[in-house]
Amino acid sequence: DTAVSQTPKYLVTQMGNDKSIKCEQNLGHDTMYWYKQDSKKFLKIMFSYNNKELIINETVPNRFSPKSPDKAHLNLHINSLELGDSAVYFCASSERETQYFGPGTRLLVL
Amino acid sequence: SQQGEEDPQALSIQEGENATMNCSYKTSINNLQWYRQNSGRGLVHLILIRSNEREKHSGRLRVTLDTSKKSSSLLITASRAADTASYFCATEKAGNTPLVFGKGTRLSVIA
Helix, strand or coil: CCCEEEECCEEEECCCCCEEEEEEECCCCCEEEEEEECCCCCEEEEEEEECCEEEEECCCCCCEEEEEEECCEEEEEECCCCHHHCEEEEEEEECCCCEEECCCEEEEEC | CCCCEEECCEEEEECCCCEEEEEECCCCCCEEEEEEECCCCCEEEEEEEECCCCEEEECCEEEEEECCCCEEEEEECCCCHHHCEEEEEEEECCCCCCCEECCCEEEEEEC
């Protein structure tokens, strides 16, 4: 009965590969987000979806493509992975101002 | 650009002491929020203070907001070892704008 869940928890892959991270929330929220947290713990918004529609797209390379099949899911697909993509990726959801975060996916690109 | 900046970067205290963390920001805001992140986990919302509020309490947490100085503080009273975590402030400028997080304060509470 986890509110915001992400899979996988850990992802180790080679440079150049394509990978996906899945996120699901069972809170009934309309808005979902993807954040990237770097090695210095700096947390930066990547995307925001409201009811399956993209509303925020910060300066993120085209290699990152979010997909929202329904308002409870927001998946992140990354093409041609680079070393600099190594980070922890967090999914979150919100109804009003408060955000609820998933446990994170630790991506390591070798 | 980064909005919130926490201070100090790291804080180590004894159990039972109070911990104070500060956050400064640059532009006008609608609200300011504090989140906690335990090692290896996602962020958990602690408290939200709106721009027209000056102080807010929740259990052992006390948050102040000074919009003239563009700063906020988070006070944790009677700290416990379980309070050991990183604490982030996040600011929201207006509806549908993204939260902007600071780099966090790493708090260690020693039993």
